[in-house]
Amino acid sequence: MSIEASTPTSSTEPNAEGYRGFTLGQFSFRRDEYFAYISWPTGSHIMSVDAFLRAMQRDIAWDFFYGIVNFDGVFGTMNHYGTVDLFAGRYNDSYRKAELDYSENIDTPIIREQFKAILDDWTNATFDPFASPHETGPAFGVKNGSNVDAITRRRVAANRMVNLPGDEELRNDENGHPLNRMFKDVPQDEPIVEAEPGFENEIAGFNLFNYLARSQVTWNPSVVSVCKDSLFCPTTEEYILPIIHGNDRVEWFIQLSDEISWEVEDRDTGTMRSRVVMKAGDVCAMPADIRHQGYSPKRSMLLVWENGDPNLADMIASGQAPTYPADF
Amino acid sequence: MAGVTNASGAVEASSYKTVFASLENFSKGGVELINDDPRHYAFSNMYEVASMSKPWEQVAVGKNMQYVLEVVRAEGESGWRTASHDQFAVSLDGEIEIEFYTHSAPVDASVEGSVALTADPDGQRMGRVVLNFGHQALLPANSAYRMKAGRASVVMIQTIAGADTKFRWAEICQTV
Ligand SMILES: [Fe+2]
Numbered sequence: 001m002s003i004e005a006s007t008p009t010s011s012t013e014p015n016a017e018g019y020r021g022f023t024l025g026q027f028s029f030r031r032d033e034y035f036a037y038i039s040w041p042t043g044s045h046i047m048s049v050d051a052f053l054r055a056m057q058r059d060i061a062w063d064f065f066y067g068i069v070n071f072d073g074v075f076g077t078m079n080h081y082g083t084v085d086l087f088a089g090r091y092n093d094s095y096r097k098a099e100l101d102y103s104e105n106i107d108t109p110i111i112r113e114q115f116k117a118i119l120d121d122w123t124n125a126t127f128d129p130f131a132s133p134h135e136t137g138p139a140f141g142v143k144n145g146s147n148v149d150a151i152t153r154r155r156v157a158a159n160r161m162v163n164l165p166g167d168e169e170l171r172n173d174e175n176g177h178p179l180n181r182m183f184k185d186v187p188q189d190e191p192i193v194e195a196e197p198g199f200e201n202e203i204a205g206f207n208l209f210n211y212l213a214r215s216q217v218t219w220n221p222s223v224v225s226v227c228k229d230s231l232f233c234p235t236t237e238e239y240i241l242p243i244i245h246g247n248d249r250v251e252w253f254i255q256l257s258d259e260i261s262w263e264v265e266d267r268d269t270g271t272m273r274s275r276v277v278m279k280a281g282d283v284c285a286m287p288a289d290i291r292h293q294g295y296s297p298k299r300s301m302l303l304v305w306e307n308g309d310p311n312l313a314d315m316i317a318s319g320q321a322p323t324y325p326a327d328f
Numbered sequence: 329m330a331g332v333t334n335a336s337g338a339v340e341a342s343s344y345k346t347v348f349a350s351l352e353n354f355s356k357g358g359v360e361l362i363n364d365d366p367r368h369y370a371f372s373n374m375y376e377v378a379s380m381s382k383p384w385e386q387v388a389v390g391k392n393m394q395y396v397l398e399v400v401r402a403e404g405e406s407g408w409r410t411a412s413h414d415q416f417a418v419s420l421d422g423e424i425e426i427e428f429y430t431h432s433a434p435v436d437a438s439v440e441g442s443v444a445l446t447a448d449p450d451g452q453r454m455g456r457v458v459l460n461f462g463h464q465a466l467l468p469a470n471s472a473y474r475m476k477a478g479r480a481s482v483v484m485i486q487t488i489a490g491a492d493t494k495f496r497w498a499e500i501c502q503t504v
Contacts, residue, residue, distance in 0.1 A: 134334045192457065195455040208463065227413060227415060227487060256348075273362055276357070281374045283372050285370045287369070298344060305397060305486075
């Protein structure tokens with residue numbers, strides 16, 4: 001691992017297909033009509049550019065999220081909350097054994113800006129990386145415009161709860177959040193809320209399921225309510241989670257509607273540990289030593305429940321806090 | 329079956345059915361083990377937990393350090409409760425009315441989780457919320473609140489473990 005106080009970055013002029021190339025430390029990135037190519041001092045890698053851009057979009061939108069965002073079994077990022085490890089083969093048993101894995105620790109603002117530049121240059125006008133495959137055109141082909149609005153959506157995060165005065169607004173047709181085509185049958189009623197004068201900031205509620213049914217994006221947890229470090233981060237899911245999420249803490253899933261299948265692998269080696277099938281009402285923990293990828297055949301509502309305690313990752317890594325949610 | 333041609337060029341179904349569950353009608357998934365212990369996942373189903381609970385028991389179905397996710401079988405009228413911090417309630421089945429009052433017996437800020445009040449609240453009426461299926465309400469810090477449900481209903485509460493939180497992992501979770 002090399003530690004750079006200030007990781008150098010650069011970009012090239014557009015190639016024959018119209019796309020710029022980029023470097024970030026000793027990693028380099030280029031794309032053509034179908035693929036993203038990544039190389040580093042000890043190896044190189046190829047990914048479908050469709051999958052690469054969907055993963056890159058989440059990594060940027062979540063500001064590198066909790067723990068590891070694996071773009072696939074080889075390439076990804078590990079968040080240290082201030083710096084980020086950009087790695088290849090680090091969580092892949094074969095690369096590790098061959099000593100071909102490679103990682104650079106990069107200040108978050110530097111990797112954030114270069115990732116944004118790559119996503120911006122490589123996303124065509126036809127492609128929305130947040131959308132389900134049914135809701136977007138292709139990522140492929142030669143350079144064809146850009147889709148700035150789609151890739152720079154504001155991150156939605158309530159301070160206390162959605163629909164409190166001054167907090168995140170409800171979603172409706174007027175503010176650009178029509179009911180999703182797969183949630184047309186979700187009830188639209190709102191709760192009865194009667195606040196006595198002076199208690200409007202305390203007495204509040206909203207229809208969470210209607211709110212979710214109007215989400216424009218897939219696989220993008222956003223905070224709806226906050227109890228200290230306990231964050232309700234529901235999201236709507238369709239097709240495949242574009243990353244394989246490696247946990248640095250226990251994370252909980254609460255399936256609110258429909259069904260998702262999860263493939264669960266060992267976080268460090270990638271070997272299979274389980275498959276989890278979740279139906280409406282099911283609750284399941286993802287331990288802190290695994291990684292997971294979800295498959296949702298129909299758009300579904302998933303409540304991701306996180307503990308945002310900034311000390312938690314270090315406590316688990318040092319063995320002071322358990323990897324599993326409960327002892328029984 | 330066939331509906332519109334979508335943005336990708338594929339033809340979609342003309343309509344979709346969203347599958348929710350209820351106390352009367354739920355089916356569970358589960359953990360299919362390859363090389364792991366099912367207890368690591370603490371897999372349960374909230375409707376099943378509520379179906380096995382007494383009214384107003386606060387059963388933890390999720391725990392992350394001090395934080396918990398409680399499932400409550402709401403049926404009849406609860407006692408008055410309060411907490412030093414915000415909590416949130418989501419109806420997962422049924423209509424739940426929640427009344428709110430101020431009161432002069434706040435719990436110390438160091439006390440986590442909800443606490444039963446020993447007497448009716450002596451303060452001012454703050455208001456009322458009626459949750460139906462899928463609705464979420466704030467249970468504001470330091471308020472006194474009481475819930476009512478005309479039939480057996482299910483509420484999920486985002487809170488911190490307290491004296492009345494029930495831990496029954498071995499009874500509610502998949503163990504093999
Ligand atoms: Fe995750």
